[in-house]
Amino acid sequence: MKQSKRMMVILFFICLFSNTVSVFGEETPLIENGLVRPREALGGISDLNQVKGQLIKLDNYFHPVTSGQGVVSNVTNADGYDIVNVTKKGTSYGNGAIWSEDSYRMNLDYDFSTSMWLYFGKDTGSGAKPEEKKVGDGMAFVMHADREGKNAFAKSSKGNNVFGGGASLGVWAQANTTGGIKGAITNSLAIEFDNHINKNGMDKDTTNSNDGTKPYGHIAWGLPGKESTYGRNGANRTQYHKDAQAVETFGDDRWHQFSIDWDSEQQQLTYKLDNLAEKTIPLNVQSTFGTNIVYWGFTGSTGLAKMDARVAFEEFPRPIFTQVDEKIVNEAGESVMDQVVARGEKLTYQIALKEIKGTGELNNLAIMKKLDSYLLFSQDTANATLLKNGSPVEGVIQQQQEWWTFSSKQPLSLVKGDQLELSFDVKTKQEEKIPGKPLQLLVDSGETLVTAQNNVGEMLTLPYHAGSFYLDSNIAPELRKLEATEQLPTTEDFTAKVDWEEWNALDEGVVSFSLNDLSTGQLEDFKQERTFTTDVSGNYVGQGIAEVNFGKLTAGSYRLTVKAQDKNQKTSNELTKDITVRGTLTLVTVPDILDFGEIAINQIENGKKEYPRKNGNKMTVEVSDLRSASASPWVLQATLLQPMTAAGKSQSFSGKLFNAENGAGSTDNNYPNELLLTIRQNGSLSKTWQENEGIMLQVRDTVIQGSYSAIINWTLQDGI
Template sequence: MKIRSILLSVMAVGLGIVIWGWGTTAQADLASALNQAPQGVNLDSYFQAGSISPNSAKKVATDFGESQAVQLTDNRSQLGTIWTKDDTKMSLNSDETASMWMYFGDKNSSSGDGMAFVMQNDDRYDHGMGASTRGANGNPVAGETLGVWGTDQDKNMSTAGEVAATGIQNSWALEFDTFHNGTTGEDALGRGSSFDTDSSLTSNTTNSHIASGFPGKAETYNMHQVPVTTKTQVQTGTGLFGVPIYSNVSTTKDYYYASMNHTKPIEGRSAGWLVDGSWYHVTLKWNATDQTMTYIFDDKNPKTGQPKANPTSKTVSVPKSSIDPDGTGQVRWGFTGSTGTNWEPNAVVFEQVPGIVNSNATASLKDETTQRTVASGDSVGGGHHMRLTYNLAYTGGSQNWKDIQAKLNLPNNMTFSGGTVTYGDSSLAKTSLSAADLNTKTLTVPISEMSKTNPTATITLDGVAAPGDSALTMSKFVGSNALADATVPAFAVTAPTKTSALSMALTGDSASGETKTMPDTDVPVTGQLKYDDNSAVDKGSMTLHPVLNGESLPTELLRSSDTAGSFTYDVPQAKLLSGQANDLKLYAEDTDGRISNEVTETITVKSGSLDLSVPTTASFEPTTLNGKEQLIRPSSDLKVAVSDTRGKGNDWTLYAKSTPFMSRLRGTLPASLVYKSGATKDDLSAGYVKLQSATSTSDNDVTDVSGDWTADSGLLLDVQGDAVGGINNAPMAYTGVITWSFTNAPT
């Protein structure tokens, strides 16, 4: 016995040395992986390690800073859990997206056991912070359970419900299983090594796999009965000299092990799948209406962050009642990871935390010369005017999107002339970006905090295409609580088929680069085109490209009426902004792809108005009544004038109407205000009467409407013969109201 004890001790020491050596190597591999990890959000505000003991999970640093990743395991026989805090649980009542990068080490066939993404409302242990698989003694169980599924280590458990009761309750899990637990029969009893004998894993069953299910539900497990026969020797008699006689007696007892139903699996492609030292990106999308979860695997390139084509995607039903039976509308979520005799370093970097900030970013590149959006693999002509637009959107969350830095990576076959940053909240100042900044190709631009009141930010960059090829470029939008990225497709820029240069210059009234005009007037812009080799300019092959106030207007061919090399472009008045300067940019392109320089004309539209000048009070000349109808002319204080500063050629018409003339003592005066022109006499008390219309003949036109009124024309008070004057030769005052009206058109 002493010898056996010594031998066992030596083996244990030797084994310990081997384990230590493996651990050091794994930690070195993990350290290298963390140094190359993609960027994520800082975890301190959102996650904390589960309260199980021991717990191998801990927050670790990457090259992007502290608490950028969670390390779940880094040695054999470990269990790690990490969960969202109480105030960062996920809402089940709104659509949510979670995204992360996952690392499984590079130990290939010696790896195990993997990780699991888990949503749960298991309040049995520390309000869910202590959730994990629990054995008969109440202690956490690792190995094939991944810390979330039930355990069949008690071979006497005969029902799936008993196994389910040991897993995390009220939960849904997506496992990333790196070890094939395929033991069957008597060898599987009590060993916890049989979950992957499920027939739903149809191929490559010895490789890693991804699958989902409900750890706390009996339907997740299949029970397998194994009768075990044992033989014992029983004394059945006594032989010669009293020697006992023994006989073998066989007894049979049923024991059980479980396999697991794998819902919507994604199976391993090779023996080293998942455990090849790569970071894998995973996106999970919760649909609150349909109560489904979609998991998308390997949808981004770990080195570039660029989207991958045709990633693997699966959608499963996750009824709210299965994970939130009390109807709280929330769920705690996180990761579990475990190792056994086979093990691996497991780590996760969180890119988007659901419920905190819901955000996205897109990029689009438009060829303004052809008015076409550039797609992957397209070609554009050299010198074409281009517009690159990044759109950022905040769609909700418990927090604003904070501390955003736009880390722009721009195409190398564009020369930028400038750009702007504008916001959905118009009260935020627009930011200008210079050509010098943009032509560094990489720059960081601060973005104002985004929220419900400022839900969008738009970065617009203008430039021209330069011959050459551009690879797909990705820009990142990094906030302290969320990340987004957007890509510009790869495209080629082709050089013109002829090398002579095309130039444009403004001529005539446009040569100064400034034009002032009145409203409602098209503005002619004239210029000259020429080639530096003095070759002829073909009118039929030359197209003008106008851009007014940043908007591309319809292109035009040179007019046949223009003299050789000259052009006229009429800026449409409907596009001009009144009362301010308008920026017209103009360039030309021929059918050989040659593009001229860009010229600029500033067109200022004068602000004008149509105004009426009348006194607030006026009177008619004193008159002695004689019992007959009389026309009484206004006093000199009734002066009426129209001022039109809208510019030459604008029309107007003036109308007027009046109320009856009244006296508190005599009542209504038997008279009416009329407008007399020749033999025509119109009564203003019956409604509006046209007094005058005109067309402005200058930019500042003033018309004296009352200047030619006489005792027999213009506005007159038509008093009837039965009108009664004052008492005892005292004058009687009557008052009325004249209402004036304009139209800005002829009649």
């Protein structure tokens, strides 16, 4: 910037339901010496709470025989548990038989195991004879291929449509004949639980006979449909009891654990009651049953001695899965259900079949999963792993329409307590800039469907749905265009405005303008904020302009920074501008006239003489500097634009103007544009020279008389 004055010398699901089985461990029973101590009755089922925590829930697995004399067998349900009622203590000469439904028969080509709890009622403690004190007669676990199928029962001599009396336990041949197998369930195996001793008949020589000091009941096995199972005692039939074991705990009002394991390769059945020794039955399947597919269930009978004979299950004789558990966790292993998940976050699905009951093979196991559209699944990055008891199982992954299917390549051999677990990773989708999005999106965990076929050809299906979680769909606001003058003087207001854009509806936030004076080194020397909101009426408007006025600024260099943040602390991009505020540099005052008055030529001595300005003609200069403190020094110069000339004459002046601080020097006359005076400094200046200071006059004695004047140009320069 340059100023001059002249003077006369002056900035997986579709939900499909089958016969599902569930496990509820609500109470832990107290077990003492292999027996369960009673706790409390449940819904009329004696002391079921003793074993309730170990039972599985079954539904429509058993068929009670309903036609016949004295039928009392049925299936009751307590809290979802199917309880097989074989006989009842309120019925004398009552009989019962309950068989597996057709689809739940045992396939003896495969291994299986089953475990159940048996209840034999409570002894009365009254009566003169042991049989009057004890519960009776008993019941039997039976496997058969009788031609009457699930309607089979032991017939008596009274006809073909009645049960066979107390001694037959609903399975053995008629007790009142001595030949053949009349009345027996054919093609069968029975394990009896007998608590009424037919001393001279079916139970002769089995346990105590007439000795009341010995245990009264027994457990043994035999083949009811084979003549070799029976003998005779005069006119009475007797029965050969294999592996007979004395039992004194029938009628103790407790539940007793009974387990069976079938080894298809060895063709042998192993059973165990409570803490009694385990017994193994060698069994020729074709000779005994004539088929490998058999019914199984329970028979029982009462006479004068009566009993509640009941069965509840803790393991089913084929693989069934009874419970699916599914978790979705973040990388820290924390569940995200009902929580908010960030965009792009990795999640791991963990699907477990925790309650597998029974022994055998599961074929064609498939775990199907339908994933929400906000989740990304890639076979390459999913790290999908199927584990059996912690060990990897070879499998394949396929996509079928909306479902991803994880399936095992080979049949899985399972036993009770095994666990199958599938885990795989997904990622949530990245931000999508779609105007009007909600701040959070509800993400469905996705339907899960587990299917398989077990060793008897039964199709198993179990659906599951874990719930949902939320995806943070809050996208940070964006700043589009920053408008601000990059250079301005101190006399003008500094204003700035920016265009903002917010993608989410029902959001709000703040646009922050920070102006930093670069000379101070401080952040946010000046700050102003403007709030913004997106439309809440449903008509999404997510754009606007935020504008601020910082007023007048002192001279200097500034940096303007603008950013926005929504109510959930999502921060926008940052826009900046460098701003220069220039203060004015003004030449306020220079002398109008430098007046040397009248000089007498004849008074000049020694050839030349220096003269001050005339009395009262002081020389004053004023500079106003409103620039920043760091501005470059200014320079003020006085230049002789026109040397002394005589008014109206061509004669030259003999002498010169000079700066008193430098002295007149040795030259004779001035020349055009000669520099008379220079001042270089920062800040404002107000200086007055006295008459004998500043610019003075030298006159030589050769001067011609006349009236002389010169023009001095005062120049103020900003910078070097």
